[in-house]
Amino acid sequence: MTPLAQIIARRINATGPISLADYMELCLLHPQHGYYATRDPFGQAGDFVTAPEISQIFGELCGLALAQAWMDQGRPAPFTLAEPGPGRGTLMADMLRAIRAVPGLIDASRIALIEASPHLRDVQRDRLGDVRHLDSLDDLPNQPLFLIANEFFDALPIRQFQHVDDGWAERVVGLDENGGLRLGLAPPVDLPRQGRAGDVIEDCPAAPAMMTAISSRIAAHGGAAIIVDYGGWNGYGDTFQALAGHRPEDPLARPGEADLTAHVDFAPLAAAAIRAGATVSRPIHQGDWLLSLGARQRAERLTQAGDGGAMAALDRLTDADKMGHLFKAMAIWPQGAPPVPGFDALRLHADDA
Secondary structure, three states, X not given: OOHHHHHHHHHHHHHXXXXXXXXXXXXXXXXXXXXXXXXXXEOOOOOEOOHHHHOHHHHHHHHXXXXXXXXXXXXXXXXXXXXXXXXXXXXXXXXXXHHOOOOOHHHHEEEEEEOOXXXXXXXXXXXXXXXXXXOOHHXXXXXXXXXXXXXXXXXXXXXXXXXXXXXXXXXXXEEOOOOOEEEEEEEEXXXXXXXXXXXXXXXXXOHHHHHHHHHHHHHHHOEEEEEEEEEEOOOOOOOOEEEEOOEEEOOOOOOOOOEEEOOXXXXXXXXXXXXXXXXXEOOEEHHHHHHHOOHHHHHHHHHHOOOOOHHHHHHHHHOOOOHHHHEEEEEEEEOOOOOOOOOOEOOOOHHHO
C-alpha cells in the first residue's frame, strides 16, 4: 500500500467513504504524495505523452491560430497569453517560437501559466524563463485573454453516478474487508438524467466554473481560447482511468503513483461559455482541425529540413485511429468577432447544451 493509500484509508476509517472527486484530488495534488507534486510525468520517460511532446507542429499551429485571432480583433495591447496545466512548458515554448514572426505580438503579450504543482513550476521556469505563475484561472487579469488548454480539463476531479432501481447512486471509494480501497455506492439520489440499470454518468464539478472564468474575460475584454482534450458530448459511461508507464492500470491500485483522468464532457463547457456571453464552437476532431490549419504542409517542410520523424508524428496527431478522432478541439471568442481559425460557431442556446 502506497503512503497516500494509507492516508486515504485512515480518512475513510474516520469519516466514511469519499467521492471519486475527493479521491482524484488527493491522488493528483496531495502536497507530499500527490502525483503532480512529486514527479515529471510527461514524455517517453514518464507515464504519458501529450500532443506537444509528439511534434512541434501542434504547438506552432495552436500559436498561429491564436495569433490570427489577435490580429482579427485589432491587435489589442496589452493582453494575457495563458495556459492552464502547462506541463513541462513544451506547448508554450513552441507557440512562442511560432508567433515571434507576428509583428508586435510578443511585445504586447503578458504570459501567465496556471499551475498547482511546485515541482512543475520549476520545470516550466527552466524551460521558459521568468514566467508569471497563477494559482487559479480566477487570478487572470481583466484584459484581453488568449488561452490554450491542452489536456487540462481531463485531469479535473469527477463524480460518478450509477443508475439503480431508486435513481442514481454516487460511486464512492471505501474499504474492503482487508482494508484495501474499493468502489461502492452511496444512497440513491434524484438526478435530471434518464438511464437504465447499470448506466454510469460523470460530472466534473469544477469544469463549468473554470470555463466561466475563461469565457467571461473573453466576452468582456476580447481574446480567444482553444480547448483540446479527449471526450465527447453529454456522454454516458465509466471513463475514469489510470495510466502509469504508458499502460493502463487499476485506478485504486497505487494512489499517488499513477495519472488519473476521465473523458471531458464538452456540453457543460459550451453551456458555461454561452452563459458567460461568449461565442463557442462545436467540438471538432483534433486531426481535422490541425489538417485545416496546414499541418501536412508543415510536416512536409520539416521532412525536407531533415526531420525524419515529422510524417510519423503527423499521422499520430491526425489519424482517426490514433489521436485524430479521440481528441476534440473547441474554441471560444467574443460575440461579433471573427471565428478562431478552423472553427465555426455552435448554433445552440446555453439551456440546450
